[in-house]
């Protein structure tokens with residue numbers, strides 16, 4: 001029987017609780033958001049004692065379902081002031097699930113920096129003052145040396161300790177490369193609890209309880225087969241998410257470029273997945289295909305090395321390349337990889353930092369395309385210089401500090417690397433997501449399977465965004481990787497297999513409409529929390545410049561009527 005582990009950092013007490021009826025059969029984002037809605041006052045200070053930090057395994061975690069191990073991290077966000085869930089790959093969720101822990105709720109604040117070790121015997125509180133100021137890479141090596149290879153580590157770098165608003169939470173994969181629950185400043189919440197790291201060791205655990213093993217075996221196999229048949233898989237494996245650079249720049253003309261002032265980047269080829277794949281063939285120890293969790297069948301990640309074979313970063317992804325590359329006019333992939341590494345080490349979101357650097361470039365602090373200066377600026381975050389602290393607090397903070405007029409954020413969070421004028425369904429998601437601008441909440445990309453959809457039409461975008469936001473809220477609750485969920489949008493039978501997997505795990509028969517019901521309940525809880533904070537429809541808007549400035553080369557503006565934007569939250 002799964003439990004909730006509640007840890008109090010004030011008293012160093014912990015307890016394993018039966019899952020109460022209102023959280024039962026939930027996981028991932030569904031669970032983090034329901035717990036926050038019930039247990040955190042909406043007006044709470046995100047970095048104060050009333051806020052709680054929740055780590056939740058998805059419903060599929062640790063089972064034979066493919067790509068099943070996303071870890072949801074949730075709290076009230078210091079970046080957006082909204083409810084927040086950011087999820088990450090890695091090994092932690094699967095290990096928690098095998099220990100029988102569906103969620104860890106961290107409350108209070110330790111007097112000194114502390115780490116937690118969670119294993120089958122319970123929780124050990126470990127003094128971590130000696131780790132103060134240490135970056136994620138060194139910390140992980142030290143913890144691995146101390147506790148062995150059978151652990152997963154969830155940690156923060158110096159940015160989280162400094163409570164910078166763009167700080168992230170790092171999660172190790174099976175091979176100890178870092179993944180990130182990057183968005184929304186949840187690393188700062190972890191820092192506010194004086195929690196440096198959680199070490200999860202599942203040795204000797206009982207494994208995950210599955211009510212109908214035969215049914216799960218059959219349904220998971222059908223799901224894997226169906227996902228693998230999707231054409232996206234081959235491209236993803238070969239070129240990773242960076243394959244989107246050429247598609248979004250050259251194909252759709254809406255790659256965030258020069259602080260969202262252009263949709264095509266001249267240097268796109270040099271930062272594309274195709275270019276990276278060729279480069280990685282020549283570099284020792286590089287891996288163009290890499291999986292961030294056990295059971296991944298896509299392997300969209302990579303290990304990016306330098307010419308000598310030293311690992312720079314794993315994985316180098318589209319959003320980082322867009323925000324730190326084209327959006328800053330930087331076309332040197334090695335420089336972007338090094339910026340990514342520094343962000344991972346200090347523990348900040350590459351997207352909000354990339355957005356902040358572009359705003360700083362537009363304000364004249366550094367020149368467009370000056371990769372060396374941008375890398376130096378990122379390094380300043382860890383040194384806590386005035387400029388570093390500004391950038392480390394993200395794009396909105398930087399814009400306000402510099403008096404910038406064009407600041408690409410919604411509710412405090414920087415947009416993703418898709419310019420909203422060229423993808424208007426995604427734009428509605430940016431505007432209305434309960435999390436601030438967040439493409440993973442509902443990215444409306446055109447697909448050959450849906451030729452009717454016009455991604456730049458001013459009407460019809462509200463329903464598309466609403467459907468995708470509902471679907472993704474369910475997927476994030478399952479703990480399924482987003483990329484494994486996309487084929488199920490094109491091949492509806494796969495949604496039946498998804499529901500059948502849940503049904504087998506929980507031993508209950510479920511409606512065909514289960515995913516939409518689950519997603520709706522998650523969105524309603526999140527919206528209710530945000531209403532309590534004081535957010536209104538006026539906050540569900542894009543910055544004015546997206547409505548006023550036509551995006552070259554196609555000349556699109558964001559022109560979806562407000563009524564349609566507002567329809568997203570009408571249930």
Ligand code: SF4
Nearest residue numbers: 291292296298300481
């Ligand atoms: S598809 Fe990519 S992000 Fe998803 S589980 Fe595999 S490696 Fe991780």
